Amino acid sequence: MDDDRITTSDVRLASLLETAVDGIIIVDRSGTILVYNAACERLFGYTANEAVGANVKLIMPSSYADAHDGYMESYLTTGERKIIGIGREVAARHKDGTVFPIELSVGDARLPDQRQFIGIMRDLRPRMESQQRLNDLQDQLVHMARVSAMDEMGATLAHELNQPLTAIMLYLDALKRVAEKPPETRQDTGTVLGQIVEKTVREADRAGAIIRRLRQFVERKETDRQSVDLRHVISDAVDLASLGARALGIDVRVEKTPDPIVCFVDPIQIQQVMINLVRNAIDAIGEAQCGQRVDIACSVSGAEAIMSVSDDGPGIEPAIREKLFKAFTTTKESGLGIGLAIAQSIAQNHGGTLAAQDRDSGSGTVFELRLPLDVDNASGPQQA
Amino acid sequence: MTVHIVEDDRAVADSLALVLAQMGHAVEIYNDGRTFLQAELSSDDKIILDLHLPDMAAATILSHAKDRGTGVIVITALGKSQIDREIPGFDPDRILRKPIDPQMLARLL
Ligand SMILES: Nc1ncnc2c1ncn2[C@@H]1O[C@H](COP(=O)(O)OP(=O)(O)O)[C@@H](O)[C@H]1O
Ligand SMILES: [Mg+2]
Numbered sequence: 001m002d003d004d005r006i007t008t009s010d011v012r013l014a015s016l017l018e019t020a021v022d023g024i025i026i027v028d029r030s031g032t033i034l035v036y037n038a039a040c041e042r043l044f045g046y047t048a049n050e051a052v053g054a055n056v057k058l059i060m061p062s063s064y065a066d067a068h069d070g071y072m073e074s075y076l077t078t079g080e081r082k083i084i085g086i087g088r089e090v091a092a093r094h095k096d097g098t099v100f101p102i103e104l105s106v107g108d109a110r111l112p113d114q115r116q117f118i119g120i121m122r123d124l125r126p127r128m129e130s131q132q133r134l135n136d137l138q139d140q141l142v143h144m145a146r147v148s149a150m151d152e153m154g155a156t157l158a159h160e161l162n163q164p165l166t167a168i169m170l171y172l173d174a175l176k177r178v179a180e181k182p183p184e185t186r187q188d189t190g191t192v193l194g195q196i197v198e199k200t201v202r203e204a205d206r207a208g209a210i211i212r213r214l215r216q217f218v219e220r221k222e223t224d225r226q227s228v229d230l231r232h233v234i235s236d237a238v239d240l241a242s243l244g245a246r247a248l249g250i251d252v253r254v255e256k257t258p259d260p261i262v263c264f265v266d267p268i269q270i271q272q273v274m275i276n277l278v279r280n281a282i283d284a285i286g287e288a289q290c291g292q293r294v295d296i297a298c299s300v301s302g303a304e305a306i307m308s309v310s311d312d313g314p315g316i317e318p319a320i321r322e323k324l325f326k327a328f329t330t331t332k333e334s335g336l337g338i339g340l341a342i343a344q345s346i347a348q349n350h351g352g353t354l355a356a357q358d359r360d361s362g363s364g365t366v367f368e369l370r371l372p373l374d375v376d377n378a379s380g381p382q383q384a
Numbered sequence: 385m386t387v388h389i390v391e392d393d394r395a396v397a398d399s400l401a402l403v404l405a406q407m408g409h410a411v412e413i414y415n416d417g418r419t420f421l422q423a424e425l426s427s428d429d430k431i432i433l434d435l436h437l438p439d440m441a442a443a444t445i446l447s448h449a450k451d452r453g454t455g456v457i458v459i460t461a462l463g464k465s466q467i468d469r470e471i472p473g474f475d476p477d478r479i480l481r482k483p484i485d486p487q488m489l490a491r492l493l
Contacts, residue, residue, distance in 0.1 A: 162461035163393045166483040170399035173486040177406035196402065203395050246392070247436040 023102075023121035028114065031056045031072060043102075043123060045095030056119075061093045076115070084108050084117070089124060100125055138345070145342045146272050149279065150214060157214065160243045164207040171200040213240055217271060227377040228267045229260040230298050230305055236267075237274035238296055245282050245294070252278065255297040261305045264374040269346045273354070276339040277309040277367045283332065284313035284365070291364060303373050304352075310359055310366040324356060347371070386410045387493065390420045390445060391434040391459070396482075400432065403486050409493070417445055427453040430493055435460035435470055442470050457492050459484055 017024055017037040023044070026035035036051040044051070044059045051058060057065035071082050084106045092102045101124040109116040150157075175196050178189060217240060234254060242252035263270075278294060285291040291312035298307045316324060323329045325344045330337030340354075347354040352371035359366050387409045391397040394415065401411045414420035417440030425431075431449050433456055435442050442458070449456050458474065460467060461482040467474075480488060 159461045162482045163396055166461075167393075167395035167399040169483045170396070170403045170486060174399065174402040174406050177403070199395070199398065203399075206395070246438050249438055 023119075025056065025119045025121070026109075027056045027117050027119070029072070029076060029116075031068065033058070034116065040121070043094075043121065044092065059092055059094075061091050061099045064091060092121065101128060141338075142269065142272070142342055142346065145276075145336075145338050146217065146268075148336055149272070149275060149339065150217065157210070157243065159247070160210055161207055164203040164210075167203040168200055168207075171196050171203065175200070210243070217268065217275075224268075225264055225266050227262055227264050227374050229262055230270070230307060230371075231257055231261060233265075233267050233270050234274060234296060234298055234307065237271040238278060240271075241275040241278035242282070242294075248282070248286050250282055250285055250292055250294060252282070252294045253296065255295065257298050261298055261300055262374045262377050263305050263350075263371045264377070265350050265371060270350070270369075270371070273343040273346050273369055274307065274309070276343050277369070280339060280367075281309055281311035281313065281365070285311055287332075288314040290314050300373065303375065304370045305373055307369040307371075308366055309369075310364060312359070312362055312364040315358060315363050315365055316356060325354070343369075385428045385430065386412055386426075388412050388414065388420065388423060388425070388429060388431045388454075390414045390417065390431065390437065392416060392436075392438055393434070396434070400484075403489075404493075407490060407493075416440070420445065421448060425449070425452045425454050429454050431456045432489075433458050435462055435467065446471060446474070457489070 023040040024037045027033050033051050036048045074080050090104050091099050093099050103122045105120050107118045238254050245252045281294045294311045296309050317331055320329050325340050327341040328337040344354045350371055354369050356367050387404050389397050389400050392415050397413045404411045417437045435458055458479045
């Protein structure tokens with residue numbers, strides 16, 4: 001009878017081991033592998049024949065293998081747990097040398113005559129890959145939104161570059177005319193030429209600055225958080241976003257803030273949020289032909305910085321209020337409707353929030369971006 | 385004859401004035417529409433008008449000029465569809481697209 005029961009439970013155990021999706025290993029107190037299931041063969045590349053009887057260091061990268069004897073020893077003598085009963089992410093090594101992440105949980109089996117340890121292992125690569133893919137995808141989306149924001153501004157930019165270019169060409173024409181005058185009719189030619197050249201250079205700088213700002217904004221892809229004074233972030237963003245607003249008769253103003261407001265953020269992403277909000281405000285006013293002002297302000301409330309963009313436009317259309325921050329919500333003919341969705345995810349990634357409300361007085365909308373202050377660097381901002 | 389430049393971009397207005405002065409013209413600059421409407425005009429004057437002023441529609445300035453019989457040259461960086469919307473029917477030969485060719489400008493004056 002006894003024999004029968006043992007056989008039954010052995011068979012059960014064997015079939016359990018073989019069908020388990022996770023790798024299962026049993027080792028004795030010296031680390032010698034006693035049991036090594038089929039999932040382990042797939043996971044590590046060694047057959048059960050090769051593995052059973054070998055030390056478990058076989059499937060560890062050398063850095064772990066060296067420390068493993070020490071861990072075992074200290075657990076057995078002091079009971080100090082590094083992994084037993086806890087479970088954690090560790091590195092494993094395939095027969096072909098590949099090192100890869102696994103989740104490992106270890107149980108301590110105290111048999112009457114000996115100690116054995118049971119390890120259950122799961123390959124973490126698929127999970128990490130999909131996480132990585134998700135992160136990459138989000139990075140790409142954020143970048144795409146940035147490029148498309150600039151794309152929408154293409155015509156405006158051409159217009160804005162046209163002004164300094166026009167001035168440069170006219171200054172050069174004037175220079176030529178001064179220089180071509182017969183010497184006897186010239187007065188003070190040197191000074192006049194110098195003044196015109198100086199003005200020409202200033203206009204070339206103006207054109208260059210527009211291009212530089214644009215390039216900075218579009219090209220930077222990687223996230224790079226730093227302590228920055230939001231006042232700089234805002235003024236850079238508003239410079240770009242308000243291009244062309246004046247020509248539409250829209251007044252874009254930034255309220256002066258006397259003290260630095262420092263947050264630990266990716267300045268380009270926060271710029272992106274602000275540019276979106278300001279462009280949206282300009283679009284709203286321009287399309288409805290109602291309103292004329294966009295006000296941008298920044299203040300501190302408790303441990304938060306609050307940046308607000310408020311306009312006196314027509315307000316948000318009731319039909320889209322509910323899904324304002326959902327992707328592909330747009331009322332614009334050529335709108336993508338991803339600006340606010342991305343802006344909100346950027347805010348949340350920074351531990352902040354983005355919300356919209358009606359303006360207190362009159363028509364119009366206020367968008368509020370709240371970000372946690374960088375309290376450690378509250379008074380010592382670095383460059384934005 | 386005086387050339388009146390109505391242009392809100394200060395550098396464009398300044399450079400334009402410089403070229404015109406070198407051509408031998410008397411020049412006045414106005415940075416917005418309101419200031420320009422107060423100016424003295426005579427029928428042999430010329431107006432160089434930027435199409436997109438912050439404070440006034442171009443059409444307002446055009447009708448003001450027409451009342452006084454003063455000729456207008458329009459300068460603009462805007463696209464054709466916007467030009468048609470702002471000043472429908474305006475003689476296309478008297479519109480200069482930015483960047484402006486000074487030779488063309490001289491010919492129109
Ligand atoms: N300041 C605002 N005033 C009125 N409506 C706004 C404002 N900002 C955003 N909206 C509305 O929210 C929609 C979504 O904005 P957004 O996500 O930036 O996409 P898009 O600008 O491409 O339409 C806009 O189409 C517009 O209807
Ligand atoms: Mg938008």
